Amino acid sequence: xxxxxxxxxxxxxxxxxxxxxxxxxxxxxxxxxxxxxxxxxxxxxxxxxxxxxxxxxxxxxxxxxxxxxxxxxxxxxxxxxxxxxxxxxxxxxxxxxxxxxxxxxxxxxxxxxx
Amino acid sequence: xxxxxxxxxxxxxxxxxxxxxxxxxxxxxxxxxxxxxxxxxxxxxxxxxxxxxxxxxxxxxxxxxxxxxxxxxxxxxxxxxxxxxxxxxxxxxxxxxxxxxxxxxxxxxxxxxx
DNA sequence: GCACTCATATAGATAATCTATATGAGCAAA
DNA sequence: TTTGCTCATATAGATTATCTATATGAGTGC
Numbered sequence: 703x704x705x706x707x708x709x710x711x712x713x714x715x716x717x718x719x720x721x722x723x724x725x726x727x728x729x730x731x732x733x734x735x736x737x738x739x740x741x742x743x744x745x746x747x748x749x750x751x752x753x754x755x756x757x758x759x760x761x762x763x764x765x766x767x768x769x770x771x772x773x774x775x776x777x778x779x780x781x782x783x784x785x786x787x788x789x790x791x792x793x794x795x796x797x798x799x800x801x802x803x804x805x806x807x808x809x810x811x812x813x814x815x816x
Numbered sequence: 817x818x819x820x821x822x823x824x825x826x827x828x829x830x831x832x833x834x835x836x837x838x839x840x841x842x843x844x845x846x847x848x849x850x851x852x853x854x855x856x857x858x859x860x861x862x863x864x865x866x867x868x869x870x871x872x873x874x875x876x877x878x879x880x881x882x883x884x885x886x887x888x889x890x891x892x893x894x895x896x897x898x899x900x901x902x903x904x905x906x907x908x909x910x911x912x913x914x915x916x917x918x919x920x921x922x923x924x925x926x927x928x929x930x
Numbered sequence: 931g932c933a934c935t936c937a938t939a940t941a942g943a944t945a946a947t948c949t950a951t952a953t954g955a956g957c958a959a960a
Numbered sequence: 961t962t963t964g965c966t967c968a969t970a971t972a973g974a975t976t977a978t979c980t981a982t983a984t985g986a987g988t989g990c
Contacts, residue, residue, distance in 0.1 A: 932990085936988100937986085938984085938985090944977105948974085950971105951971085952969100952972100953965085957967105957982085958963100958964090
């Protein structure tokens with residue numbers, strides 16, 4: 703994170719972006735910037751995913767078969783590519799959620815140690 | 817993680833190793849493999865940090881001024897390099913602990929969203 | 931002398947994320 | 961109509977942490 707930015711905006715831990723994208727899309731299809739906005743919303747403004755991080759991730763995840771992409775029109779009448787979860791994407795969301803919880807508990811346990 | 821390994825051993829999230837090392841050393845100085853063992857202990861066996869990950873990290877963190885290194889003798893009468901936290905290392909531990917808590921809370925919030 | 935474990939070390943590969951920049955379409959106003 | 965602004969997607973290049981694999985040496989037991 704660059705020094706002049708608001709410290710409340712954290713860099714991601716590597717490995718958490720996929721999970722956030724999957725979760726963002728779990729309620730409804732969204733276009734790229736919509737995913738970014740939703741991530742900001744559900745993390746209460748903690749994460750601000752930049753386009754240069756997001757779009758490669760979306761492509762990678764579509765390639766992996768977790769997302770389906772479809773061109774459509776945004777609320778602002780612009781062309782926008784809408785992403786939605788595939789069956790495999792929902793399974794991946796479950797797996798990564800469990801992984802996160804295990805890791806999170808391990809870290810919490812570690813930080814409690816005397 | 818390779819497929820034949822025990823699934824209870826997780827890969828680290830990138831960015832968490834430094835925090836685990838700092839925490840492992842916060843109670844007492846330890847040599848390299850001692851740090852690895854202590855991390856395994858305080859994370860209840862969840863993380864198994866391999867030498868190839870650990871030693872470069874220790875060197876990097878010593879270079880950053882967070883750790884001090886001193887040759888000594890292990891419990892098994894082998895030569896071993898003991899690491900301890902510097903003042904800056906203790907400050908770094910505090911900072912990274914707070915960072916982790918903020919990120920962890922944001923992820924938890926995200927995963928609760930409907 | 932031999933095998934085994936403890937302990938440190940490094941080279942090379944992998945891969946995710948960040949910074950910076952580019953492109954184009956729609957819209958509004960001058 | 962052309963200028964500027966915002967929305968939206970895209971990609972190149974750099975960075976850097978971690979992983980895999982391998983190497984080296986010292987002590988211990990047989």
